[in-house]
Amino acid sequence: MSSSNFHKKPSLVTRLYSVWYRHIRVYNSNFWSNAFPPFFEPLIFLAGLGLGFGKYIPDMAGIPYIIYLGSGLIVTSAMYTAAFECSYGTFIRLEFDRVYDGMLGAPISAENLIIGEIIFAGTKGFFFSIAVLAVVWGFGIITEPLSILSPFAGLLTGLMFATASIYITAYIKNINHFNFFFTGILSPMFFFSGVIFPVEELPAAAIPIAEALPLTHAVRLARAFCVPELLSPWLLLDLLYCIIFIIVTGWLGVRAMKRRIIL
Amino acid sequence: MSDCAIDVKGLNKNFGTIKAVNNFSFTVKKSECFGLLGPNGAGKTTTMKMLYGKVEPDIADDTAIDIFGFSPLDRALEIKAFSGIVPQQDNLDSQLSVWDNLLVYSKFYGMTKKEAAVRIDELLEFMELQERKNVNTRELSGGMQRRLVIARALLNRPKLLFLDEPTTGLDPQVRHLIWDKLRELRDSGVTILLTTHYMEEAFQICNRIIIMDKAKKILEGKPKELISKNLEKFVMEIPGMKEPARKCLKYFDENSIRYEVFKDTLYAYCSSYDKLKAYTDISKNEDIYIRHTNLEDLFLKVTGRSLNELQ
Numbered sequence: 063m064s065s066s067n068f069h070k071k072p073s074l075v076t077r078l079y080s081v082w083y084r085h086i087r088v089y090n091s092n093f094w095s096n097a098f099p100p101f102f103e104p105l106i107f108l109a110g111l112g113l114g115f116g117k118y119i120p121d122m123a124g125i126p127y128i129i130y131l132g133s134g135l136i137v138t139s140a141m142y143t144a145a146f147e148c149s150y151g152t153f154i155r156l157e158f159d160r161v162y163d164g165m166l167g168a169p170i171s172a173e174n175l176i177i178g179e180i181i182f183a184g185t186k187g188f189f190f191s192i193a194v195l196a197v198v199w200g201f202g203i204i205t206e207p208l209s210i211l212s213p214f215a216g217l218l219t220g221l222m223f224a225t226a227s228i229y230i231t232a233y234i235k236n237i238n239h240f241n242f243f244f245t246g247i248l249s250p251m252f253f254f255s256g257v258i259f260p261v262e263e264l265p266a267a268a269i270p271i272a273e274a275l276p277l278t279h280a281v282r283l284a285r286a287f288c289v290p291e292l293l294s295p296w297l298l299l300d301l302l303y304c305i306i307f308i309i310v311t312g313w314l315g316v317r318a319m320k321r322r323i324i325l
Numbered sequence: 326m327s328d329c330a331i332d333v334k335g336l337n338k339n340f341g342t343i344k345a346v347n348n349f350s351f352t353v354k355k356s357e358c359f360g361l362l363g364p365n366g367a368g369k370t371t372t373m374k375m376l377y378g379k380v381e382p383d384i385a386d387d388t389a390i391d392i393f394g395f396s397p398l399d400r401a402l403e404i405k406a407f408s409g410i411v412p413q414q415d416n417l418d419s420q421l422s423v424w425d426n427l428l429v430y431s432k433f434y435g436m437t438k439k440e441a442a443v444r445i446d447e448l449l450e451f452m453e454l455q456e457r458k459n460v461n462t463r464e465l466s467g468g469m470q471r472r473l474v475i476a477r478a479l480l481n482r483p484k485l486l487f488l489d490e491p492t493t494g495l496d497p498q499v500r501h502l503i504w505d506k507l508r509e510l511r512d513s514g515v516t517i518l519l520t521t522h523y524m525e526e527a528f529q530i531c532n533r534i535i536i537m538d539k540a541k542k543i544l545e546g547k548p549k550e551l552i553s554k555n556l557e558k559f560v561m562e563i564p565g566m567k568e569p570a571r572k573c574l575k576y577f578d579e580n581s582i583r584y585e586v587f588k589d590t591l592y593a594y595c596s597s598y599d600k601l602k603a604y605t606d607i608s609k610n611e612d613i614y615i616r617h618t619n620l621e622d623l624f625l626k627v628t629g630r631s632l633n634e635l636q
Contacts, residue, residue: 068481069407072435080432084418087429091420115380160416165378167410167478168433169402325340 065239077170081178082185085166089186100143100193104135108203111258123260125289132198132286133212134257137280139194140216141185141223144249145182148227149240153317156231162323172320182314187220188213189283204288213292215284218304222276225311232318256281330355330485330516331376335387338371338380345371347540348385353533358517360527361482362620363624364628369520370413370489372537375489376518377404393485404485407435409478413489416468417462423449423473424458426478434481441480446474450620451506468499475503479510484509488519492526504529538628548620556618556626557583557594561601564612566591576604594618 112128123128123209130198149173155161198204230243254264255277262303264272272278277302286292331353338346346368361369374380376392378401390396395403415435424445431441437538447454452472462470473493478486491507492500498536500523507530511517521527527534528548536551544551569584569591577584577593580600584593588626593602598615605613 068434068436070435071402071406076435079433080429083432084429086422086427088418091425132368140414159419160412161418162416163379163412163414164416164418164430164474164477165433167377167405167412168430169406170433171378171402194513242582298361324378 069293071169077174078178079166079182080168081170081175082182085179085182086185089201089308090236095144100139100190103139104132104194104197106195107135108132108201112203122181123262128203129256129289130285132194132203133209133285134281136191136194136198136212136284136288137219137277138213138252138257139190140219141248141280142252143190143275144183144220144223145227145244147186148179148224149231149234149243150237152162152179152228152231153234153237153240155281156323157237166323172323173316175323176319177312183224183227184217184221187223188217191216191219206288206290208290209288212287213278213302218283218301218308219277219280221308222280222304222311225308226276227315229311229315230320232315232322250291251275251277255302256285276304276307328355329353330393331359332389332391333376334389335385335585336372336375336390337383337385337388338368338375339383342517344540346375346382347479349540349542349592351535351545353516353518355516356514357509357532358511358519358530360392360522360531360534361518361520361537362524362527362534362624363520363543366521367537367628368540369537373487373518373520373609375543377401377408377410384583388429401532406481407483408485409473409483410477411486411488411491414494415467415469415474417473420461421545422459422461423454423465426462427477430477431480436480443479444482448479451479452476453502459461468495471495471499472503484515486515486517486519488517491632492521492523500526517615524624527622536624536627543627544623547597552618552620552623556623558596559594559598559601559615560594560618560622561593561595561604562614562616563593563608563610565589565610573604573608574617576607592622 086093108128108131112131116127116131121127127261137261162175166172194207195213227243234240254268254272255261255275256272261269261272261278282300282302283297286297329352333352334350336346336349349368349372349461352518363369371380374388375382376397378397382388382390382398390402393407395436397404402612418429428438428441431444436444449458452475454469454472454476457465457469462473465473476490488507492503493502493578507517511530513537518529531548533545533547534551535542544555545556545597566586569586576582582593582595582596582600584591593601593604601615605615
């Protein structure tokens, strides 16, 4: 049994793909229960906030409120799914199921493993954005053809929150501490990043803080694809922010998590 | 080409102030089954993990690790590509079936679906799991899970197999099955490095062993030779003897029988069965038990009978 064609180190693409493939396989093994939330959640938000609230607020920053909200939800669902995947998901794989110990028996490095995981969370963000888009299209809320590009803002959101979550998870010792992350960081971000109301409506002192948050820039990108009047060259700065955020946080996250995995 | 599969010199690892592995050196020949024995916390697992890059060794001037020509310090992926690794804890994907677990893992080696299907069938047969291939791994017994983890480590037809306590917690039938399979692999040319604290396991399948304790090597050699070199041939166990009677000690001294007392049992060692037997005739204690010394006696002799703070 000692001769084999499989003794060569696989290429980087194969290594990253195989990590991604593992996650997709496990995710799809519970297909229906996993496919339910991305479609149903935006429905609740749109019905709860859009129908209820929307009656009293016909316009938000010159845009019908339901469109304003719908275009924002395209990226928040990506944010939540990527953040969950790379916090609770990663922590459980790392500490409870010990899946990483198994995977690292194969010819992949800790870096490959973490980056593959981030790419998977990005893909998941992309998919969740498509689901929201399908819902808002289905109800005729957004009809702009260019909105087909908005899931790419979801992909960037997924990657940003995957890298940030990995970075935080690298230092988490107790799974309950994620409460600080979700309630303390993500919930405020949901409300103060221009999803529900414009950042400009915040007190002057809070605006720079909101501008520093990753979600603000992703929302701006997604919304511009849904409401083309908002398209402007300034959006390139938002895009640049997202890319730099992914690279810097990704680098920090991979480095910190590697230290936790390789003793 | 050298006949050496693993050549390790000056291996060291500290976790904070704890010395996990202390200036450890050993070699494993090709197609040999080599066992690392020792109590919990002796440094066996850490040693093994350093060889495939899961733990980074502390580098000293004389540190050198050579695994089929590669060092895990910079070529861990190359090493893992031709190795199979069975970690101490089973870590299957509990949401996936037996078959899917292996399929997902085959991707890590860049296997196509077709290549993987052939190999997976072979391995399920080898590990006697064919009938379970569509079962969710959550529903497998401990013994089946362990066999599946071993099958997973064999996907790439490894020339080197790392096994960290392969049969801990399994029933005798499964243990014997796994030993048979490991012997089969060894005889087909696979080099095996395993850790265990089952003395019988080492005796059954290892060509050579090292007994480790407190991060250091204590003894090294072939199991049978180690016993004959370091121990008398027989041991007599006398239960209920907290303090040996004077006449009993006198008999041991006269016949140069080595003895020790642990808890309330006296252990008397001697290479002459007759001398021990003669004692039982005098003492008339019916619970006395004389048997061949084994690897476990040796293990306890060199690592001590009492628990240390890491066990």
